[in-house]
Amino acid sequence: MATKQTGARLISGWAPYNTAMAKNDHYVPRTYLELFLDSTSRGRLYAYSKRTGKAFQTAPASVCCERDGDFNPKYLRHPHLLGEFRAIYESQLQSSIRSLEARRASVTDKHVIAMFMASLVATMPAWKRAGTEIATHLWKRHLVLYREMRIKHNVLADFPMEGIEMLERGELEIATDADYVKAVATRSLMPTALSLFQEDWIIGINETTTPFLTSDYPFAIDWVGDYLEGVMYRHLPLTPRVSVTVAHSGRFPLEPGPDAVKRVLSTPRDGGLRYTNLRPKFIERVNNLVVQCAEDHVFSSQPSDATAQVVNKYAHHRLTVEYIEIPDGKNAMIQGTILTIKQN
Secondary structure: OHHHHHHHHHHHOOOOOOOOOOOEEEOOOHHHHHHHOOOOOOOOEEEEEOOOOOEEEEOHHHOOEEEOOOOOOOOOOOOOHHHHHHHHHHHHHHHHHHHHHOOOOOHHHHHHHHHHHHHHHHOOHHHHHHHHHHHHHHHHHHHHHHHHHHHHOOOOOOOOHHHHHHHHHOOOOOOOOHHHHHHHHHHOHHHHHHHHHHOOEEEEEOOOOOOOOEEOOOOEEEEEOOOOOOEEEEEEEEEOOEEEEEEEOOOOOOOOOHHHHHHHHHOOOOOOEEEEEOOHHHHHHHHHHHHHHOOOEEEEOOOOHHHHHHHHHOOOEEEEEEEEEEEOOOOOEEEEEEEEEEEO
16 A cells, blocks of 8 residues: 555656746756766766767756757647656656665655656657657658559559659658657657566666766667567666666556556566676676767766776767668568667
8 A cells, every 4th residue: 555655646746847938958867967976076077078079077957958858849739748757757866766776765766767767768869869860761761662562553643753762862851850759759758667667677786996977868778689689778877886777678568548657556566676786897888888878978976087088989889770671471561670879
């Protein structure tokens, strides 16, 4: 019964979202970035830019934000949906991470962090860029495949054959609005959070002298095995000393609606959190992946020449979405996408 009450407080007790004025909205919460401040840094992060190669100090309030980033009036019936979703977890994020670190996390704490993860998965500038690129490619390939089926069945009346040929020659382009991609992702935030919430989490404790890094896209991807048969893990540094690793197993489908929220939070799975002390090689791997997935800025609690070297090494790596086609019999083709890291 206590678990049900905890979940109910999370959904109904969040701080109201202020829609009164335009503002800079953080896509990586300031409350999260503040956990990477060192006691000697005077309230500033040590930052490294992949694009410029420069190192600098910055306040958490000054980075990872965009003007009216929580507002999307073109494609959402409720244009403040993203801002209201973020408001649910942001005010509780620090305390939930501290509870996880202290090994006393509640159902609510795990759900708060799962909502944070979902926001990182789907609404970041890195995802808007990658999602827009792959959406444009999918539309183009869909039209080409549709043309081939029309030709095969001799159904060409009123079909823009010349236009598709111009697309293939590069004389025409399909433009996908990044705000549309963001809106589609926004509508799936709570189902994504519930799916991540139900997965088993590995909580990594870092007792080495090398702190975890974070970035403007900190939920790093890590493929184990090939894309078709392997498993994609995601690593999220929560503080310089704690990380969480979760597998995208596909066991928990995305379920929309308030009934799914109530059911999942009232019947949490056993064994959802496992703690382990991490080896230096794993910490190095996570930090390298965080840098590779970063769109531009990497943040650390400490200044480090080694971090600057890693940022320089992976300066041209970015999150990307690759397109695949799988034949499905003689007359069909399955289109798919793979989230991965690629060097530009």
